[in-house]
Amino acid sequence: MxxxxxxxxxxxxxxxxxxxxxxxxxxxxxxxxxxxxxxxxxxxxxxxxxxxxxxxxxxxxxxxxxxxxxxxxxxxxxxxxxxxxxxxxxxxxxxxxxxxLALGRSAQQLTAREARLLINVLEMHAGLDPDPQRCWSEFVTTRMTGDDLWRQAAGTGPTGRGLVNACERLLAAHGPVTLPTGDLVHGDFRPGNLLFHADRVGGVIDIEALGSGTRVFDYATLLSAHDITPEAQDLLCAAGEQVAGPGVLAYCFAQVALDLTVFVHERNLQPGIQNVGKLLERTLFLLDRAEGRG
CATH class of the missing domain: 3.30.200.20 (Phosphorylase Kinase; domain 1)
Incomplete structure (x- = not known):
């Protein structure tokens, strides 16, 4: 348009x-x-x-x-x-x-400071189920158990195929998981939709897709952001894993990473396409955590 x-x-x-x-x-x-x-x-x-x-x-x-x-x-x-x-x-x-109009600005980089503030907000999602008939956990499970998402992600190129391979290994390392329900799920909990103002989160916006599911999905979405410091990544992973176990976070992150890869390639969004390599790195990071526990 x-x-x-x-x-x-x-x-x-x-x-x-x-x-x-x-x-x-x-x-x-x-x-x-x-x-x-x-x-x-x-x-x-x-x-x-x-x-x-x-x-x-x-x-x-x-x-x-x-x-x-x-x-x-x-x-x-x-x-x-x-x-x-x-x-x-x-x-x-x-x-x-x-x-x-919400006051504040989004963060260009997620540091430990922003991560701690956002963890506090994400923990408000616990049990705050706004729409039980619109279930993000069901959506994620359907997408991951079908073939289309995996095939589309692999079709985006070498990095996409590497991501698919890493996601397969990550899920195999954890075995079957069942995603919980009953939490608020924003559905697009990314830095651009999170406004910081005066040392607090001043507003969570672009919330039209909200529904039920597990807040782990929003943790996983946040972990797909372009720029996160290693300390912030550790904090978000630890908090996300604590909700329902590392397998649920791994499953949700795999879906987010694959879906985002397809999305940015379909729309030729160059910053997002360049970020696919970081999604692969974070998948391998989660795989290292899983294998370290083993």
């Missing part, structure tokens, strides 16, 4: 949202770090700022509307995600939501 078309579409979506929810927001500018959906800074006549998010994926609209109740539930429990001020679907079928 071109920049002009994106702007016009965002304006149409915002106009409809304003009308449907009796708001007076206007567009300011688009945030540049979104890959799959548009996110815009908006303001109203009082100077209040918020964020308009909308998705060009028409099939995603029902999930955006479904997520509103789950977001309200976890916020009521104290979870640090912005309130949703409006949610709906435009006449063209684009799901949208307007949320409070």
């Amino acid at each position: 071109s920049e002009d078309v994106d702007t016009r579409t965002a304006q149409v979506v915002l106009n409809e949202a304003n009308h449907a929810h009796d708001q007076r927001f206007r567009l300011l500018h688009r945030f540049d770090d979104g890959v799959q959906s548009g996110a815009w800074l908006v303001t109203d006549e009082t100077g209040r700022q918020a964020v308009l998010k909308w998705s060009p994926d028409l099939a995603w609209a029902p999930q955006i509307e479904r997520a509103a109740a789950a977001v309200a539930k976890i916020r009521a429990a104290g979870y640090p995600t912005p309130a949703w001020l409006a949610v709906g679907t435009s006449t063209d079928g684009f799901g949208y939501q307007i949320q409070e």
